[in-house]
Amino acid sequence: MILIKDGGVATPLGFQAAGINIDIKGTGSTKKDYGLLISDVPCQVSATFTKNRVKAAPVIYDMKLLDEQSDFFGIIVNSGNANACTGQIGLEDTEKICKEAENILELPDKSLLMASTGVIGVRLPIDKMLQHINELVENLDDEDSNFSESILTTDTRPKKLAVLVETDNGSFVVGGVAKGAGMIAPDMATMLAFITTDVIIDKNAQDEALLLAVENSFNSITVDGDMSTNDSVFLFSNGMSGINVSHGNNYELFKEALNFVCSELAKMIVKDGEGATKFVTITVKNAKSYDDAKKCAFKIANSPLCKTMFFGSDPNWGRLMATIGASMIEFNEDDVDIYFDNLKYVANGTLIDPDLEDKAYEIMKKSEFAITIDLKAGNFSKTVYTCDFSYDYVKINADYRT
Secondary structure, three states: OEEOOOOOOOOOOOEEEEEEOOOOOOOOOOOOOEEEEEEEEEEEEEEEEOOOOOOOHHHHHHHHHHHHOOEEEEEEEEEEEOOOOOHHHHHHHHHHHHHHHHHHHOOOOOOEEEEEEEEOOOOOOHHHHHHOHHHHHHOOEOOOHHHHHHOOOOOOOOEEEEEEEEEOOEEEEEEEEEEOOOOOOOOOOOOEEEEEEOOEOOHHHHHHHHHHHHHOOHHHEOOOOOOOOOOEEEEEEOOOOOOEOOOHHHHHHHHHHHHHHHHHHHHHHHHOOOOOOOEEEEEEEEEOOHHHHHHHHHHHHHOHHHHHHHHOOOOOHHHHHHHHHHOOOOOOHHHOEEEEOOEEEEEOOEEOOHHHHHHHHHHHOOOEEEEEEEOOOOOEEEEEEEEOOOHHHHHHHHOOOO
């Protein structure tokens, strides 16, 4: 597997992308906020969506279409407006935009999907968006930096990559782009990810590979524990490499590449968390069950007390112990070991030596560090990725709509 320099969603064969500015929020912004990702031939599409009971119009629209069919040519994306909590008119606006783009591109009816992100409860500027579809189409090319920018909201930078995979029959590419900086929690949130590949693959195998990749990546990150109305992950495969990865070793190679792309994008999201200054890896090992390990890891990763402790570089192990207990999993506090990176700080539920605090402090001062919790209660583990809470997180979210 080879990382492709400046790679992204337009790197696999047959994909093009575009991103333009139309000032969707109407604030005079010059940031690109309207994007299009398209394939030269129909794509087989798999997707996962938010588990929030309140779902945005494009999520509802896409879920319905994906229940009816699996082949699409691409997706339209906008930032600055979530098109959520907009009622029937939100669904109608989504359909109008997709239909107009299909007509201009001379594509079959219902062959485009849509994704939106931004402020909730505001109607899309439908007339403006319809008027600029021609401009989107005219800007399509095989370089995806503009598309990568068009999907961002409070993100400080684009998140994209692509890998080349060699097989005995030839090579294929998996590329991806994502956005997300806040409202990132288990089961995804205010996060959009678009994965493209030129492989041939059975639909069931593609669905299975995506679910596994998402569980170990986008469902294993958290910035603030909040769940959005719009989060979605799409996997588009157009088969243009001619490489079939449905079975055997090729399928394993494909899953490895997909997991890598999703994991790297997920980590980029956490590192770009709103106001984040630290990237923290939380591993809970030797739990009684996988669910226990996951519940405990996310309890720590989402705890405001722990996240402010990360920001202050304070090795306050008592907060970690209290949070482990608050996760309500099965364990014995007298068995717990805690590590900061490779420094064993707590053994069997008690501090090893107060003199270790300076070493732990130096570890936590780094921009990236790991905390490992050994419960000694079983054989199951889970790793999640999170960030700290800084002063800037409050500032960003206090002023979000303005």
